[in-house]
Every structure is written in C-alpha cells, then in structure tokens.
Amino acid sequence: xxxxxxxxxxxxxxxxxxxxxxxxxxxxxxxxxxxxxxxxxxxxxxxxxxxxxxxxxxxxxxxxxxxxxxxxxxxxxxxxxxxxxxxxxxxxxxxxxxxxxxxxxxxxxxxxxxxxxxxxxxxxxxxxxxxxxxxxxxxxxxxxxxxxxxxxxxxxxxxxxxxxxxxxxxxxxxxxxxxxxxxxxxxxxxxxxx
Ligand code: ZN
Numbered sequence: 004x005x006x007x008x009x010x011x012x013x014x015x016x017x018x019x020x021x022x023x024x025x026x027x028x029x030x031x032x033x034x035x036x037x038x039x040x041x042x043x044x045x046x047x048x049x050x051x052x053x054x055x056x057x058x059x060x061x062x063x064x065x066x067x068x069x070x071x072x073x074x075x076x077x078x079x080x081x082x083x084x085x086x087x088x089x090x091x092x093x094x095x096x097x098x099x100x101x102x103x104x105x106x107x108x109x110x111x112x113x114x115x116x117x118x119x120x121x122x123x124x125x126x127x128x129x130x131x132x133x134x135x136x137x138x139x140x141x142x143x144x145x146x147x148x149x150x151x152x153x154x155x156x157x158x159x160x161x162x163x164x165x166x167x168x169x170x171x172x173x174x175x176x177x178x179x180x181x182x183x184x185x186x187x188x189x190x191x192x193x194x195x196x197x
Contacts, residue, residue, distance in 0.1 A: 013047035013197050015060050015114045018164060019185040020193035023115060027057075027064045027160040030095040033136050037067065041093035041136060044069045048091070050197045053114045055152045057159035060115050068133075068156045069093045072149045080150065082131055082143030094141065097133035097157055102126035109151055111165040117195060119180050123168050125154050 016022055030037055040063060048056040048069055058067040071091040077083040086092060107127040112120045128146035131153050135141065145153055155165055166174070166181055188194075 011046065011050075013043070013050050014062060015047060015051055015056070015195045016062055017115050017117065017184065017188045017193045017195055018166065018181065019188040020115075022059050022062055022064055023159065023164065024162045025059065025064045026162055027059050027066045029066050033095065033138070037065075037095070038136060040065075041067060041069060045071070045091045045093065047197075048114075051114045051195070054148070055156040056114060057156045059159050059162075066096045066160050067093065068097055068160070070149070070152060070156070072152050076148040078147035080128055080144050080146040082141075082145030083147050083149045085143055086141070086145070086149060093136050094133035095136065097131065097153070097160075099129045099154065099157055100132050100142075101130035103128045103146075107151075111151070111155060113155070113165055114195070115159075116164060116166060116181070116184065119166070119177055119184065121166070121169055121173050121177050123155075123165050124170070125151060125168070129154060 044056050044061050047061060048071055054072050055070045058065040069091060072087060074087045077087055103126045105127040106124050108122045108124045110120050111123045128144055128150045131145045132142045
C-alpha cells in the first residue's frame with residue numbers, strides 16, 4: 004500500500020523550502036523505494052497538472068525526475084520522437100551533456116512557484132542523458148517543450164528554480180510576487196498539499 008489514508012494526498016514544496024536549494028544526491032540503485040517514489044511523483048504531477056516534477060519538489064533530495072510532456076508538442080527532434088510516446092516517464096541521474104548555441108525565449112511556470120509565470124531564455128535544444136527505472140540508457144537530442152522541460156527539471160536537482168534564470172527586467176517585474184509567495188509559504192512550511 005502506497006498510501007495510508009483513503010484519500011490520497013500529495014505534497015509539493017514551494018519556493019523558500021530548503022530542499023529546493025540543495026544539490027540532490029545520485030540514485031545508486033533502483034529499489035522498491037525508488038519505484039514507489041517515482042509512482043507517487045507521477046500521481047502528484049498529475050494531481051497538480053504539471054508536465055514534470057523533480058524529487059526535491061516532492062521533498063526528496065534525489066536525482067529522480069518524472070515527465071509527462073504531451074505528445075502533440077513534438078518539434079521532431081530524436082528525443083521527442085522517442086520519449087514522448089513513453090510518457091509518463093521516470094528517469095534517474097539525468098544529465099545535459101550538450102546545449103545548442105541557439106536559444107529560445109519561452110514562458111515557464113513551476114509547481115513550486117504557483118501562480119507565477121515568466122519568460123525564460125534557454126538553449127533551444129539539449130543532449131539529454133539518463134537512465135530509466137528499467138535500466139535503459141537514454142541519450143538523445145531533445146528540443147521543443149520536452150527540451151525545455153528537461154532543462155527546467157534538471158535545474159531543480161542543482162538547487163535552481165526558473166526564477167533564478169530571469170533577465171533583470173523580468174526578475175524585477177515578478178520580485179514582489181515571488182517575495183509574497185515565499186513569505187506566505189513560511190506559514191505552511193513551504194508546502195502545497197492536495
Ligand atoms: Zn519546477
């Protein structure tokens with residue numbers, strides 16, 4: 004039994020939580036605990052309507068990420084073609100081993116930064132390397148929404164939020180909202196519960 008309560012509940016940590024600032028630890032072996040965690044994270048991501056969730060957002064400082072990027076968003080890169088049909092997908096120890104020189108500006112949001120959306124400039128595509136829970140090694144160029152989501156989620160493993168990646172103007176524009184979010188979070192231990 005994954006859940007003790009009849010009513011399932013999921014917790015996502017929000018901006019200001021210490022766990023979101025840590026460098027997450029590698030997953031050394033895929034045991035039942037990791038499989039259960041990945042399954043819970045996939046459910047939580049869906050409850051909160053996200054397309055990606057990193058373990059630190061779920062309160063676990065581990066290099067484990069789940070994705071649920073919709074298929075219809077493919078721009079045709081090899082990683083999108085291979086991985087989008089496999090969604091939802093859990094991976095361990097993901098890395099970005101190359102980044103395109105070309106960049107794209109795209110609006111981002113984050114389950115850990117509820118209600119705040121802002122444009123972020125990032126490489127248009129990345130070469131993504133990771134392992135699935137079944138031990139399959141993945142290495143693909145990923146662009147489009149998946150490439151963006153990979154960059155956003157992997158940042159969580161190194162203690163960064165998308166709000167750390169804003170241009171000075173955008174940062175200034177959302178600073179008040181972000182500060183309000185952080186101080187509101189203090190009163191509920193930086194947790195959103197559903
Ligand atoms: Zn996020």
